[in-house]
Amino acid sequence: MALLTPEDLENINKQLQEADSTVRRVTGLDIKGICKDFYGTTPCCEKVGIVPVTSGNGIIGSFSESLNAIAGYFGFDSFITDMPDVSGYYEAVKNGARIILMADDNTFLAHNLKNGKIANNQPCTGIIYAEIASRYLKADSKEVLAVGLGKVGFPGAAHLVQKGFKVYGYDADRTLLEKSVSSLGIIPFNPVSPEGDRQRKFSIIFEATPCADTIPESVISENCVISTPGIPCAISKELQKKCGVELVMEPLGIGTASMLYSVL
Ligand code: NAI
Ligand code: PYL
Numbered sequence: 001m002a003l004l005t006p007e008d009l010e011n012i013n014k015q016l017q018e019a020d021s022t023v024r025r026v027t028g029l030d031i032k033g034i035c036k037d038f039y040g041t042t043p044c045c046e047k048v049g050i051v052p053v054t055s056g057n058g059i060i061g062s063f064s065e066s067l068n069a070i071a072g073y074f075g076f077d078s079f080i081t082d083m084p085d086v087s088g089y090y091e092a093v094k095n096g097a098r099i100i101l102m103a104d105d106n107t108f109l110a111h112n113l114k115n116g117k118i119a120n121n122q123p124c125t126g127i128i129y130a131e132i133a134s135r136y137l138k139a140d141s142k143e144v145l146a147v148g149l150g151k152v153g154f155p156g157a158a159h160l161v162q163k164g165f166k167v168y169g170y171d172a173d174r175t176l177l178e179k180s181v182s183s184l185g186i187i188p189f190n191p192v193s194p195e196g197d198r199q200r201k202f203s204i205i206f207e208a209t210p211c212a213d214t215i216p217e218s219v220i221s222e223n224c225v226i227s228t229p230g231i232p233c234a235i236s237k238e239l240q241k242k243c244g245v246e247l248v249m250e251p252l253g254i255g256t257a258s259m260l261y262s263v264l
């Protein structure tokens, strides 16, 4: 998994507020509204215990603090345990946590101890970014381009297929692309070098890769949203500005909101 850095998480509140404004402009609802509508849940002061985890590459500076800020932003009552790992888990439960948030290098989970529901960040992130993309008010068709079909991208693309979108997709890994074609019916489309005369433009693009500049100008239509959890960004600031792209991109909060609402 590509790991976050403290730099990615700088000014998380500001990043979240900006993402919220964009989501509102793009869909007519804010992130809370989308989560509420999609999962059919509303927080009711559930206590969230955030447990720092030291295994693998260890604690990421400001990761737990960012989760605390994010949980508060979405209306949850949260706290970070003093101790990490197993001792932190014990501390969280003893102090009344109803939902545990914790991440090692492979898995970031939310576990609701009251109803047993558990969520994984990767599918929750893919699905919510895809859901946001699917609600684009200025979309000119139900065609979507999905780039990156890994642990975040595949569930997002599957969600778009399930919602009735015609999904064109690409992954640099041929096996993953073939899996998406055979299991989801995705139409292969390499945005960088489309075959023959199949050049297309899209008003909805969903991107989930760990690479920069994966979306070339040639596939961006006049009114276009790029909804992308992928870090670094799929498109340069210059190209975003030139093409007037609505960019939904934020490093942790939207996916975490999706996890929290999904376990209520
Ligand atoms: P992954 O490794 O499972 O999937 C990424 C996929 O992108 C791979 O299948 C790879 O072959 C493909 N890829 C790489 N370069 C490509 C290119 N130029 N064109 C097409 N496909 C390309 O990774 P995962 O877990 O799905 O994460 C994807 C990204 O999302 C990472 O940058 C990760 O850090 C980020 N992420 C962001 C979150 C957020 O809340 N913003 C939450 C979780 C992950
Ligand atoms: C959850 C993010 C989204 C992108 N990459 C994922 C990541 O960075 N995972 C690692 C999280 C490790 C957290 C560390 C801590 O501070 O508790 N163990």
Ligand code: MG
Residues within 6 Å of the ligand: 207, 208, 209, 210, 211, 212, 213, 214, 230, 231, 232, 233, 234
């Ligand atoms: Mg990217």
